[in-house]
Amino acid sequence: MTTTSTGTGTTAGARAHARAQEADALGRTATLPTRPASAWPAPPDGVDADDLVHAEVVAGGGYTHLAVARGTHVRLTDLLGDACAHVLAYRLDRPWERLNVADTVKVQWQVYLTTGHLLLSDQGRVLASIVGDTSTRQDALYGTTTRARNEERYGDGAAHGATPAGRELFALAAAKHDLARRDLPPSISFFQGVRIDDEGRPVFEGSAGQGTAVTLRAEVPLLLLVANTAHPLDPRPFTSTPLEVLAWRGAPTSEEDPSWSATPEGRRAFVNTVADLTARGIA
Numbered sequence: 443m444t445t446t447s448t449g450t451g452t453t454a455g456a457r458a459h460a461r462a463q464e465a466d467a468l469g470r471t472a473t474l475p476t477r478p479a480s481a482w483p484a485p486p487d488g489v490d491a492d493d494l495v496h497a498e499v500v501a502g503g504g505y506t507h508l509a510v511a512r513g514t515h516v517r518l519t520d521l522l523g524d525a526c527a528h529v530l531a532y533r534l535d536r537p538w539e540r541l542n543v544a545d546t547v548k549v550q551w552q553v554y555l556t557t558g559h560l561l562l563s564d565q566g567r568v569l570a571s572i573v574g575d576t577s578t579r580q581d582a583l584y585g586t587t588t589r590a591r592n593e594e595r596y597g598d599g600a601a602h603g604a605t606p607a608g609r610e611l612f613a614l615a616a617a618k619h620d621l622a623r624r625d626l627p628p629s630i631s632f633f634q635g636v637r638i639d640d641e642g643r644p645v646f647e648g649s650a651g652q653g654t655a656v657t658l659r660a661e662v663p664l665l666l667l668v669a670n671t672a673h674p675l676d677p678r679p680f681t682s683t684p685l686e687v688l689a690w691r692g693a694p695t696s697e698e699d700p701s702w703s704a705t706p707e708g709r710r711a712f713v714n715t716v717a718d719l720t721a722r723g724i725a
Contacts, residue, residue, distance in 0.1 A: 474498070475506075482688065486517060489690045496689035500670045502682030503604075505611035507618050507667050509534050512724065513694040514660045516570075518632055518668070520577065522683040523652035526634040526673045528586040528608045530626065531561050531569045534663035535724070537621060539563045543628045547582050549707050554637075555580050555630065558701055560708055561658070567715040568708075570664060571695055574657035577650045579635030584644070585628045586612065587674045596680050605680040611669035619665060632656045633685075634673040646675040661694050661715055663724065 450456040475498035476482050482497035495514065499521065500506050510516065518527045533539040542564040547553050549562055556578050561570045586608025592599030601610035612626050633654065635647035658666075670685040695702055695712060703709045719725035 479689075486688060486690070493690045493692075494688065495691060496687065498687050500668065500685045500687060502684060503606045503611075503671050505615045505667070505669045506687055507615040507665070508687070508689060509619070509665050510660050510663075510689055511691070512660055512663050512719070513692045514664070514689050515573065515657055515692045516660070516666060516687065516689045517574070517655055517657040519655040519686040519688075520633045520649060520652065520683075521686050523649050524681050524683040525649075525670055525685040526676075526682065527632040527656070527685055528612070528629045528669040528671065529632060530612060530629050530667040532619075532621075532665040532667075533563065533569065534665045535722070537619065537625070537665060539565055539567070539569075540625070540627055541569060541630070543582055543585075543630060546630075549711070550705070551707070553582055554578075555582055558704060560661075560711060561630070562711055565714070565718075566711055567718060568661040568695075568711045570658040570660050570666075571701060572656065573659045573701075574655065577633050577635075577654035577656055579633055579647055579650045579654075580656075581631040581634065581636040581673065581675075583638075584631070584636060584674050586631065586669060587671060591674065592680075606671055608669040608671045608674075611671060612667055615667040615669070629669075631673055634676060636673075636675055644675060646673070646677060648676075659692065659695065661712070662719065 450459050479494035479497040480491045485491045496508050531541040546562045557575045559572050560568045588609050589599035589607045592605050592607040596605035598605050599607035601614050613623050637645045639645050671682050672680050702712050716725050
């Protein structure tokens with residue numbers, strides 16, 4: 443095979459090309475995760491930069507995945523006003539225990555999730571709690587987009603296409619943790635709201651605007667998959683803008699925290715969670 447001394451036809455050329463791509467990404471909105479996370483230029487208020495464990499911006503139509511310790515806080519921020527963070531949550535130490543949207547809604551008697559609400563597994567345990575929400579535009583009913591539906595609406599739904607479907611992005615993120623499509627349950631969406639009207643019909647509310655944020659607290663060792671792509675009920679042409687994802691060290695909810703006993707259902711879920719973690723030597 444004939445190669446040239448320029449371009450990617452040689453090892454030296456390929457190396458130069460790869461390094462140029464990384465350099466070109468610096469300073470742009472869509473970048474690789476910052477390593478180390480402590481180098482992130484703008485930590486959240488009150489958070490020491492040294493406590494950051496993950497920091498990145500996910501481009502519109504992109505995805506990310508992060509495994510974090512119990513107590514870690516994860517903040518999602520809609521940077522430009524048209525992000526939609528589709529989120530799946532798993533027990534990192536036992537990923538067959540995962541987010542159950544139906545139980546999350548049913549057990550808490552609430553379909554509109556915001557600060558103080560919990561993301562529950564089908565084992566009656568708390569995977570994460572919502573400890574901050576300046577958006578209040580969430581959806582626990584309609585899940586994410588599929589390839590077939592995106593192909594029908596936009597002409598393409600492939601993960602690496604111009605209008606990627608959320609389920610295709612989730613499949614890529616899941617594969618990084620030895621999970622398959624069968625391991626993808628219904629997801630929750632943040633930043634693009636849906637309300638049900640008096641006739642029982644969905645009303646797409648859209649975004650609360652640029653700069654709104656949702657903060658989750660990991661109540662177990664946690665795996666999060668995040669697909670940043672258009673909401674399935676968004677009537678506009680494909681729209682997806684960047685999402686900031688920051689995570690920092692913290693403590694899980696304790697019995698002294700008011701949210702522990704805010705509702706009988708929540709208290710039982712926290713007790714179930716700590717009992718299981720204690721038995722496994724984690725708590």
